[in-house]
Amino acid sequence: MKLSAKSIYGIRGLLDMAMHSKSSHVKLSDVAKRQKIPLRYFEQVATDLRKSGYIYSKKGAHGGYGLAIPATQIYISEILNVLEGDMRLTDRPSNRQTLLQQCIEEMVYEVLNEKIADLLNSTTLQKMLDNYIEKECEPMYYI
Amino acid sequence: MRISTKGRYALEAIVLLAARSKETGAVSIRKIANETGISYGYLEQLFTLLRKCGLIMSKKGSKGGYLLSRDASSITVGEVYLHTEGSIALVGCDDEKPPYNTEKSFIIPDLWNEIDDTIAYLVNNITIESLASCFLKRESEQNYNYNI
Numbered sequence: 001m002k003l004s005a006k007s008i009y010g011i012r013g014l015l016d017m018a019m020h021s022k023s024s025h026v027k028l029s030d031v032a033k034r035q036k037i038p039l040r041y042f043e044q045v046a047t048d049l050r051k052s053g054y055i056y057s058k059k060g061a062h063g064g065y066g067l068a069i070p071a072t073q074i075y076i077s078e079i080l081n082v083l084e085g086d087m088r089l090t091d092r093p094s095n096r097q098t099l100l101q102q103c104i105e106e107m108v109y110e111v112l113n114e115k116i117a118d119l120l121n122s123t124t125l126q127k128m129l130d131n132y133i134e135k136e137c138e139p140m141y142y143i
Numbered sequence: 144m145r146i147s148t149k150g151r152y153a154l155e156a157i158v159l160l161a162a163r164s165k166e167t168g169a170v171s172i173r174k175i176a177n178e179t180g181i182s183y184g185y186l187e188q189l190f191t192l193l194r195k196c197g198l199i200m201s202k203k204g205s206k207g208g209y210l211l212s213r214d215a216s217s218i219t220v221g222e223v224y225l226h227t228e229g230s231i232a233l234v235g236c237d238d239e240k241p242p243y244n245t246e247k248s249f250i251i252p253d254l255w256n257e258i259d260d261t262i263a264y265l266v267n268n269i270t271i272e273s274l275a276s277c278f279l280k281r282e283s284e285q286n287y288n289y290n291i
Contacts, residue, residue: 001145001150001228001231003233008234084144088144089145089146099278099281100155100159103278104154104155107273116233119257123254131253
């Protein structure tokens with residue numbers, strides 16, 4: 001039940017873009033290098049994100065990529081919908097479930113899927129970034 | 144990121160095993176196959192795996208079949224998935240291979256840990272006993288309704 005490589009790389013790259021594209025555009029190759037993402041892979045991810053309207057590309061000398069929507073308004077669930085398809089651990093139940101399947105559906109799958117959806121629907125790219133920066137920039141105290 | 148077919152079938156089979164063995168002792172693969180619709184051949188292989196993992200045990204003889212190896216209240220959904228999925232983590236940042244492996248230069252969002260912890264907490268706290276009870280209760284309610 002692992003998240004696909006596309007999603008892991010995609011989010012990592014997008015966070016990097018959010019961090020570095022505030023004042024200028026970023027090159028995909030720079031993002032890929034910083035986050036150790038295979039470039040070919042990341043190019044495909046960027047195409048998907050561009051087509052869905054989350055990032056834009058600008059040609060020319062100072063060109064590159066940037067976020068098309070502020071990081072505060074991009075929810076992780078949206079990005080994963082583009083890259084992963086959907087964020088469920090199971091397919092939607094059919095109408096013809098046995099009694100046993102219904103019990104398992106209600107007590108296990110529904111609970112899991114809802115909880116995951118809640119987490120993803122309430123987390124923005126910016127929030128993820130803030131958490132990361134906070135973690136990374138914790139001052140170290142020396143006595 | 145789907146739970147595998149193996150995982151889904153294993154959970155169904157184990158819950159049914161828990162429910163039926165309460166009533167009748169050891170349960171045959173044939174019975175599980177008939178009630179779940181899962182193919183006999185598949186269940187044979189699955190049960191070999193589950194036996195090797197120590198989740199179920201076989202009882203030989205005329206009234207033979209399979210039983211849970213421990214009380215249903217001490218077996219969790221998480222344990223079943225551990226054996227069928229390998230790991231219950233969505234991201235599992237301590238995996239060795241990219242993209243799951245982590246290095247200091249990578250952005251490792253807290254969110255992944257939060258999701259993994261949430262999943263682990265949930266599946267490790269749902270027992271086979273609770274699922275089997277739910278099933279048996281609904282079954283008897285259904286039978287009651289049919290018998291009026």
